[in-house]
Amino acid sequence: MISRQELLERDQADELAFCRDRFSIPEGTVYLDGNSLGVLPKQVVSSVSDVVIHQWGVDLISSWNKHGWIEMAQRVGDGIGALIGAAPGQVVCTDSISVNLFKVLGAAKSLQPDRRVVLSTVDNFPTDLYMVQGLSRLLGEHEIELQLVEEGELVDHINESVMAIMLSHVNFRTGALLDMLDLTKRAHHAGALAIWDLAHSAGALEVELDACHVDFAVGCTYKYLNAGPGAPAFVYCNQAIVQQVTQPLSGWMGHAFAFEFDSNYTPDAGIKKFLCGTPPIVSMACVEAALSAFDGVSMHAIRAKSIALSETFEALLRDHGLLQLLTPVHSADPHTRGSQLAYASDHAYGLCQSLIERGVVPDFRAPNYIRFGFTPLYTSFDDVWKAVEHIVQAIENEEHMHPRWREKLAVT
Ligand SMILES: *Cc1c(COP(=O)(O)O)cnc(C)c1O
DSSP: OOOHHHHHHHHHHOTTGGGGGGBOOOTTOEEOOTTTSOOOBHHHHHHHHHIIIIIIIIIGGGHHHHTOGGGHHHHHHHHHHTTTTOOTTSEEEOSOHHHHHHHHHHHHHHHOTTOOEEEEETTSOHHHHHHHHHHHHHHOTTTOEEEEEOGGGHHHHOSTTEEEEEEESBOTTTOBBOOHHHHHHHHHHTTOEEEEEOTTTTTTSOOOTTTTTOSEEEEOSSSTTOOOTTOOOEEEEOTTTTTTOOOSOOOGGGBTTGGGOOSSOOBOSSGGGGOOSOOOHHHHHHHHHHHGGGTTOOHHHHHHHHHHHHHHHHHHHHHHTOSEEOSOOTTTOGGGBOSEEEEEOTTHHHHHHHHHHTTEEOEEETTTEEEEEOOTTTOOHHHHHHHHHHHHHHHHTTGGGOGGGSSOOSOO
16 A cells, blocks of 8 residues: 555655646646646746737737747747657647648658558547548548558558558557557558657657657647647658658748748748648747746656656555556556556546546546546646545545536536
8 A cells, every 4th residue: 555655755756846836736736637738837927928918019020030930830849849859850830730630641642642541540539530531532532541440450450552650659548658669660661651649648758759760740739748728739740751742731831932922832841841821929939938847857757757656546546446447557568558547437427527526637538438647747646646535535425426417518
């Protein structure tokens, strides 16, 4: 049995403990939903005020030059790149994952005109699959065809018909972590491209895009990167292929010379070709400020604490004999999961809501999963203790079975 005293001592010894003060955490809240919407970093408030009040408010249009708004997508992209193993010049901050996937799928097709299969997993995040379906409807199934298999069967389906594998690094429901290096290698061996979605890995664990020779990657900034609701996403294209590819959303911000207003589109030679329209500067300022919460911290340390937090949580729950773990059990191999634990329960929605009433915030995913995300920059070992105590009490009091949880809110 782990004691609370032990966990308080772990917090004392925690080399990342000082980072908690970089965030604005509501009093009395244990927030275990940073995998859906990260907590507000304090730096965002002051930086965004400055952008609104001084840059927009006073310097107005001159800010595009004076405050570097025009290079912001690349500057912020490089900042994100530093957290995901991408050398500068390969990432831009822009649009949403969905839109970026559309561009990337189109770019993959431009490199592989004679192949049509996009191989993914049946339980990949739906929008990723929808974007392939949309492109397939646009171009026809003879050009793009979505093939879905179970995670465990991927290796058997990577063959010469595959245009690209398109996979989420961490499964959004179960937290299972795929082997990026091995699957990318297998894709390349079959002459296919590798597209990775880093929604649940950017800012949560070590990602090595360059070292794994990944072709394309996308990810969002409002989860573990804490940049706020609807903050712009990012897209990575390996420098080895960026010059050759074309992407279909050929907007003016991706033009080689946007301000020459030429009536013909000439893509930028580099990663800037993945931009489309005018960037959301205020929201991107949130991303830039939020990245500073990672200053002086290594992804290695973040990953180590993430594993320690979730192992502690799981061990405490196991001691109480509660809930059925869905995430691959990490104690055997910590490399098989991301920074969340998912549990299946018939009363998962009710449990989630009754915990929120108690000040512990997880989330619910259909049909019957409750997810707990561990964000090492602001979650303490004592938070984990408190969360488990509330789970035990909520279940003991049968709060999770209350009839008022039968109707679900619009966002779960
Ligand atoms: C959260 C998430 C998304 C969200 O996509 P947006 O277009 O940015 O809304 C996409 N894919 C995965 C795997 C996710 O977890």
